[in-house]
Amino acid sequence: MAIDSGAPKESFRLSMLLYDTRYRSITIQIFALFMLMLGAAWLVDNTVRNLAALGKDFSFDFLWNTSGYDISQRPLEYDSTSTHSRAAIVGLLNTLILAVMACATATVIGVVAGVLRLSNNWIVAKLMTVYIETFRNVPVLIWIIVTSAVMSESMPAPRDFRGEDATASMQLFDSIAITNRGVYVPSPLFERGLPDLTLGSLALSLNAIAFLVVVIASIWINRRLVANATRVQNETGVRPRTWWKSLLILFVPAIALLVALGFHLEYPELRGFNFSGGIQMRNSLIAMWIGLSIYTAAFIAEIVRAGIMAISKGQTEAAFALGLQPGRTMRLVILPQALRVIVPPLISQYLNITKNTSLGLAVGYMDLRSTLGGITINQTGRELEGMLLMMLIYLAISLLISGVMNYYNNRVKLKER
């Protein structure tokens, strides 16, 4: 009797590399790798030959040379004798400042508009629809340039604020001046402030650090307090009143610190032909900030609306059936589920804002693209190195933000079985 030994054993033939699905994928991959390396070699070879023809080398030494140009908005100490690398850092900080400001306002406007679009109020819902559809369907660059044009062409000049019969006046109890040279807002000052901490060429304000530490500590203590209240509620069924303790913990230490440091506001004042004192927010920053905020807010509004609509009505009804009040229903049942839908696209909008800050070029905002990717490249002729470095920085920021998003997604993922 012959014993069936399964499939007949085939010896390996060369044609199996093409026609046998077991081997074909390997063949294709090796072929793809070969083509990829060929392409990369071609590019590198071209680059080397082009650089040689232009008499250039590939080096990042230019970063340590004197930049020789000024930056109007300086979060760090910087002047034209600083290095190109410092200019790049100042630009990066400007990018981040703008991105954070725009993210914050876009979120606020977007959430309000998204919720209002869902409201039962007909006229408000229609108004929000008009807002969202208008702003979503027009390029962000137009909004930025329009804001910039409005700021510089139809706002009063500083000299209009002068004299008895001034044609312009300051807003909000004489604290904010909106002029065609920018918006002047009060700046925080400390009478008995701590000295600045100097780390190499970097000066850090100890006042701000102390304030930040106190605020974070208060928030942490408050969270412990709430957690404790929850524990007591779980054990005894009665939730202790904590709201006044929370208020005390959150606000008293911070206010005490501010009083101790002698906190006061310095208001902008008209001196000569311009305002002095306070913080000047330049037109470029204002235009970028408003333009990016109102444009992205329209997208965020749609995200918020979709998130709330994604939660089925049964959830609300079930919560009511359990006897939860409307506020708690929102906080304990709807929001946790809606946030799971809202947050990932929201973070990708933040990513878009960060990338769109590179449009600062249109209004002369000195962001990373305008410093490292603009003037530095033009002055040193190092297009290749400068663009590469700039792309890597943008890529790092993007990957960081998507990393945060992935972490969040994994944490709130539905535990499906």
Place this chain on the structure above:
Amino acid sequence: MSDTHAQTVPYVRDTMLSPQDPPSSQVGVTKWMRENLFDGWVSAVLTVLAVAAIGYAIVHLYPWFANSVWNADSLTQCREILDGATGACWAVIRVNWLQLIFGFYPPDLYWRPVLLFVLLFVAIAPILFPSVPRKVLWFSALYPFLAVWLLWGGSLWTILAVLAGFVIGYLVMVGTHKMGAVVSVGLTILVPVAYWYFLAGPLASGINSVVPIEVTPVASRDFGGFMISVVIGVAGIALSLPLGILLALGRQSNMLLIKWMSVIFIEFVRGVPLITLLFTASLLLNYFLPPGTNFDLILRVIIMVTLFATAYMAEVIRGGLAALPRGQYEAADALGLDYWKAQRLIIMPQALKISIPGIVNTFIGLFKDTTLVVFIGILDPIGRASAIRATSDWQGVYWELFIFIGAVFWIFCFGMSRYSMHLERRLKTDHR
């Protein structure tokens, strides 16, 4: 008892009362307003605020629109006509609208882009609406070649020679069909490429010297205005969808190397701003190409915009692929379909349907992003607007220009989003 009762009741109604009208607060406008405008005090406050905002806007905007000036040569003249009143100076659009639309395209050749724009709707009609006869698809396939020829001008034979390459490729594919998939695919790619590289150029110039069929050539730097936005936008849209599908399949592939190449490409392109890619196209591409090569700036921009949109498209389609139940893949395998047939007949029709909103959003984003080409010196509408604002005649004009540009973009983008909603409804097969 009952007797007395019957006698003490003087009147018993024997007909039904006609129903009373509902209270005035429950009918018509009042009811609608109570429910939709004044439902609780929060709603009432919001309504009052909204009406106040609309009223404020109308009071301030009405005179501006009502006093519009349409005939003037400069802003100063506009202001003289207005004589102190507020009013829009639409004359700036009236004077410059041809430039805003065509850039510096030669005025006597305006008929070419206009004709193409009209034909564009014919070409996309069979793709958008199933009721259009299928034969029009042949025209859609030829449209890109016609567009390139008419926009840039030059010899018709160049375009036909390029087109012939595709025909050759098709013939080779049919001819080598029996020789096995790998040989067939390899030859189908190799033969046309070799033809384009060695034969197409001499062939075209040869025929052209015998039978010249030419239209006036137009240089790329003369392109501008909305024309350039539409050219880049349409080319990017048409190319990014198929490439995005391939890239999404690459990312979903079992082959590790292909997968990682797709992932790296997608994440890199999505991680950097489009503007850096555009600058790469204008500044760096000369480094990466063989010394002495120099090719058209508009073509470079189209390539970069397409690559950018492709990465986003791939992610959108990957979402659609991931949303398909695993059973669909298994059913396709069980039917004995090979990979490409399964993708074409089972997977893609469903995955693409799921991702329609995302795909159209990517298209809209791409079209809006065409405005960024202004940064590398292409005079798109925004570039033209800046140039107009820089002239001494129109210095200080901005609302009118940007309202016009914004309105045109709005019409395109809003139209696309409405079409996507229509498409979603048409393709809806579930019964919810």
